[in-house]
Amino acid sequence: MSDRPLQEPTLLLLTALADEPRHGYGLIQEIDAISHGRVRMRTGTLYGALDRLLQQGLIEVQREEVVDGRARKVYALASAGRSTLAAETARLRSVVEEAERRLAGRRASAARPKGALA
Amino acid sequence: MSDRPLQEPTLLLLTALADEPRHGYGLIQEIDAISHGRVRMRTGTLYGALDRLLQQGLIEVQREEVVDGRARKVYALASAGRSTLAAETARLRSVVEEAERRLAGRRASAARPKGALA
DNA sequence: CCTATATATATCGGCAACCGTCATATGATG
DNA sequence: CATCATATGACGGTTGCCGATATATATAGG
Numbered sequence: 098m099s100d101r102p103l104q105e106p107t108l109l110l111l112t113a114l115a116d117e118p119r120h121g122y123g124l125i126q127e128i129d130a131i132s133h134g135r136v137r138m139r140t141g142t143l144y145g146a147l148d149r150l151l152q153q154g155l156i157e158v159q160r161e162e163v164v165d166g167r168a169r170k171v172y173a174l175a176s177a178g179r180s181t182l183a184a185e186t187a188r189l190r191s192v193v194e195e196a197e198r199r200l201a202g203r204r205a206s207a208a209r210p211k212g213a214l215a
Numbered sequence: 216m217s218d219r220p221l222q223e224p225t226l227l228l229l230t231a232l233a234d235e236p237r238h239g240y241g242l243i244q245e246i247d248a249i250s251h252g253r254v255r256m257r258t259g260t261l262y263g264a265l266d267r268l269l270q271q272g273l274i275e276v277q278r279e280e281v282v283d284g285r286a287r288k289v290y291a292l293a294s295a296g297r298s299t300l301a302a303e304t305a306r307l308r309s310v311v312e313e314a315e316r317r318l319a320g321r322r323a324s325a326a327r328p329k330g331a332l333a
Numbered sequence: 334c335c336t337a338t339a340t341a342t343a344t345c346g347g348c349a350a351c352c353g354t355c356a357t358a359t360g361a362t363g
Numbered sequence: 364c365a366t367c368a369t370a371t372g373a374c375g376g377t378t379g380c381c382g383a384t385a386t387a388t389a390t391a392g393g
Contacts, residue, residue, distance in 0.1 A: 101352090106380070107379085108314070112310065112314040115314060115317035120342095121341070121342065139380080139381055140343075141343090141344085141383080142380050144342070146379080164340095164341095167340060167387080167389080168342075170341095189310075191251075192223070192227065192307075196233060200297070200301055238370080258371075260353095263373095283359080283360065283361095287371090336392085338391080340388080343385080345382105346381105348379105348382105349379095349380090350380100351377085354373100354375090357371085359368105359369080363365085363366080
């Protein structure tokens with residue numbers, strides 16, 4: 098039950114499952130597409146993350162099938178995964194926007210310390 | 216020289232330095248403000264990350280000062296840190312937007328696999 | 334026939350980042 | 364004198380990520 102923020106590979110996994118269920122290898126390809134080729138997820142990361150996410154109840158095995166003699170497990174985003182993804186997305190968005198504001202030179206939302214100096 | 220994506224605490228650190236230089240303890244407070252109280256950065260995370268970021272040349276020690284008998288080191292965002300933050304921000308923004316699109320039910324940008332099925 | 338490539342799942346060991354805790358020190362407040 | 368806020372720092376444990384490796388089938392090429 099770690100409340101720790103999702104790391105990027107995990108975030109991409111949930112995102113890749115957000116539109117439709119996919120199997121492991123398909124997730125690798127989808128993440129490649131989402132990230133415009135910048136993230137090539139390794140199987141070591143993938144199956145470790147899938148196990149973890151299954152255990153946390155964020156995803157579930159929708160079905161198992163055999164296509165062209167090759168076995169597949171098809172994973173789907175569970176409702177807990179959907180709300181977690183939504184929450185993480187909102188949180189990340191606010192961090193990203195704050196960073197952009199500061200990079201643009203504008204001082205924003207974050208309160209300045211009370212005993213502030215010159 | 217790790218090309219690995221920044222994790223959130225690190226991203227928050229750079230963001231907190233993006234408007235003006237700050238000392239360690241001030242960074243903890245600023246991150247608390249940026250995250251609306253949701254992230255209480257621990258000193259163990261802070262000083263480890265500061266050492267790492269210094270070594271990577273993303274931040275630098277601007278000056279050391281003594282205020283009310285307490286020693287401070289004031290850290291500033293280096294230019295490499297500024298461009299790294301900009302790049303990470305842009306990348307994260309695109310992931311966040313893709314996740315939002317999918318959560319909203321619209322299929323988007325990511326290409327569907329060539330040999331796609333029904 | 335053999336080999337390489339694409340598809341597909343899975344395990345193992347190592348590393349780096351993060352976190353909780355403890356230690357240290359000063360100044361202000363009660 | 365104790366406690367809290369300020370302030371820096373070290374240490375050890377946990378965990379997520381990654382590279383490498385193993386297994387297996389289908390297809391294409393030499």
